[in-house]
Amino acid sequence: MKFPTPVxxxxxxxLIEAEIVGDTxxxxxxxxxxxxxxxxxxxxxxxxxxxxTCLQSAASVIIINSKDVTIPEGKALxxxxxxxxxxxxxxxxxxxxxxSAKPISDSAKIGEGSIxxxxxxxxxxxxxxxxxxxxxxxxxxxxxxxxxxxxxxxGTVIGSDAFYYNTKxxxxxxxxxxxxxxxxxxxxxxxxxAGCTIDRGxxxxxxxxxxxxxxxxxxxxxxxxxxxxxxxAAQVGIAGAxxxxxxxTLWGQVGVSKTLTIGQNAVVLAQGGVPSDLEGNKVYWxxxxxxxSVKRRELVWIKRIPELWKKxxxx
Numbered sequence: 165m166k167f168p169t170p171v172x173x174x175x176x177x178x179l180i181e182a183e184i185v186g187d188t189x190x191x192x193x194x195x196x197x198x199x200x201x202x203x204x205x206x207x208x209x210x211x212x213x214x215x216x217t218c219l220q221s222a223a224s225v226i227i228i229n230s231k232d233v234t235i236p237e238g239k240a241l242x243x244x245x246x247x248x249x250x251x252x253x254x255x256x257x258x259x260x261x262x263x264s265a266k267p268i269s270d271s272a273k274i275g276e277g278s279i280x281x282x283x284x285x286x287x288x289x290x291x292x293x294x295x296x297x298x299x300x301x302x303x304x305x306x307x308x309x310x311x312x313x314x315x316x317x318x319g320t321v322i323g324s325d326a327f328y329y330n331t332k333x334x335x336x337x338x339x340x341x342x343x344x345x346x347x348x349x350x351x352x353x354x355x356x357x358a359g360c361t362i363d364r365g366x367x368x369x370x371x372x373x374x375x376x377x378x379x380x381x382x383x384x385x386x387x388x389x390x391x392x393x394x395x396x397a398a399q400v401g402i403a404g405a406x407x408x409x410x411x412x413t414l415w416g417q418v419g420v421s422k423t424l425t426i427g428q429n430a431v432v433l434a435q436g437g438v439p440s441d442l443e444g445n446k447v448y449w450x451x452x453x454x455x456x457s458v459k460r461r462e463l464v465w466i467k468r469i470p471e472l473w474k475k476x477x478x479x
Contacts, residue, residue, distance in 0.1 A: 165255070165258060165259060165346065165367045165368070166193060167193060167195075170191040170192065171191065171192055172191060173188055173191070173192065173242075174188070176192055176206070176242065176254075179253065179254065179257060180244060180253050181244065182227065182243055182244040182250060183242070183244070184240060184242060184243075185231060185240065185241040185242075185243055187237075187238055187239060187240045188240065190224050190225055190238075190239070190240045191204075192204060192205070192206050192224065192225050193205065194206070195207070195254050195255070195258075195367055196223070196367045196368060197342075197366045197367050197387070198214070198217060198218060198221060198223075199387060200365070200366075200387055201221050201222045201223040202222050203223075203224055205222070205223045205225070206224070206226075206242070207221060207223040207225070207227070208226070208227035208228070208248060208250060208251045209227070209228050210229050210246070210247040210330075215228065215233055219234070219235070219239070223239070224238070224240070225239065225240050225241070225242060226240075226241050226242070227241075227242045227250050228244075229244065229246070231243055248330045251342070252343055255343045255367075259345040262288055264285075264288050264306075267286070268280065268284070268285075268286040269287055269290065271288050272286045272287070272288070272289070272291075273291045273292065274286070274292045275293045275294035275296065275312065277294050277295040278292050278295060278296040278297070278298070279297050279298065280292075281297075281299050283300050283301045284301065284302045284304075285304070286298075286304050287306040287307070287308070287323065289307045290306065290308050290310070291309045291310065292304075292314075293310060293314065293352070294312045294313070295313050296310055296312060296313060296315070297316070299315075299316060299320075300318045300319075301318050302316050302317075302318065302319065302320050302322070305322065305348075306323065306347070307323070308322050308323040308347050308349070308364070309349045309350065310322070311349075311350055311351045311352035311354065311374070312353075313352055314350055314352065314353070314356075315354075315355045315356065316356045317356060318358045318359075319358050320356055320358060320359060320360040321361045322350065322356075323347060323348045323362070323363075324361055325341065325363065325364065326344045326346075326365070326366045326386030326387070326404065327385065327386065327404070328341070328344070328366050328404065329341055329342060342366060344363075344364050344367075345366075345367055346364045346365025346366055346367050346368045346369055346370070346387070347364050347365060347370075348362050348363075348364050348365075348370045348371075348372070349369050349370070350372045351371070351372060351375075352374050352375075353374055354373075354374065354375065354376050354377075354378070355376075356372075356378045356382075357378055357380035357382065358380045358381075359380050360378055360380065360381065360384075361382075361383045363383075363384065363385050364386060366386050366387060366404075368387055369387070370384065370385075370387055370389075371390065372384070373389075373390050373392040373393070373394065374392045374393070376392065376393060376394040376395070377394070377395045379396060379398040379400075379416075381398050381399050382399065382402075383400070384402045385402055386404040386405070387405040388402055388404060388406040388407075389407050389408065390408045390412075391408055391409045391410035391428070392410045392411070393410060394410070394413070395412075395413045395414070396413075396414045396418075397414065397416040397418075397434070398416050398417075399416055400414045400415075400417065400418045400419075401417075401418075402420040403420060403423075404422050404423070406420055406423065406424055407424075408420075409426060409427055409428040409430075409444060410428050410429070411429040412428070412429065412431075412432075413430075414432050415432065415433050415434040415436075418432045418433075418434065418436045418437075418438065419436075421437075421438060421439045424440055425441045425442075426438065426441070426442045426444075427442055427446075429444050429445045430443070430444050430447075430448065431446075431447045431448065432447075433447065433448065433449040433456060435451070436448055436451060437450070437451030437452055437453060438452075440452075
């Protein structure tokens, strides 16, 4: 999330009741989660396991609960005992929850030739392009952007909050939701099936590229970027901060783990489980995914095990 205008470090320190350590001349321009940070951004960290990752990231300011770290040149720390609570305070200040009392918010913009069918909810500051069709019972959350010539089938939810939680086992409720202030961007000529869910970015955007086709009951997690002309069959599930390059095909019930990249024109066959990066221009199968030709040869040999074992015992 970018701030409307840059703020001084001292102003931010006062807002979250933090102590400044390091370069006091920095002017923060936004706040982001670690997978999406850019120069000028603030990021928070509250566990030693991730200190170095945040300190060495592109972020200019780190909200942290330890001074016993080496501060890289040109960065500043905002020291506070509760970095996660500081993050929530920043989000509440710049992006407070603003309920809309109408099915279609007065601040939403709907382009020429577009159709919104009954029982839809269109949130604050949503932009819908031209010649787009929104079928019944679709929800589009605040700040989402829908392109031209898009089709969204019944019951789909665009812009639900990220499944992203701060975990502390020393409190009664271990999981505390990290408030989402990002959005979803759907580019032109995308078709989305019925009953799909596409989560907004935590602090940035979730993006679906031009010409991508999505079947029914597909879930796409926060901060994921889907390229152009991809095809996802029913019940595909994609976790957060995934990069899916152009032309990728995921067949039914493929599951994709978080923070990985699937290369251009890759194909994952039905019920494949993707735990790590996949090269483009190959066909994959199985859990964990392997090249389909290799997996098939393995299955042939597995079927021969009883025969081979019998020969061993008879020799």
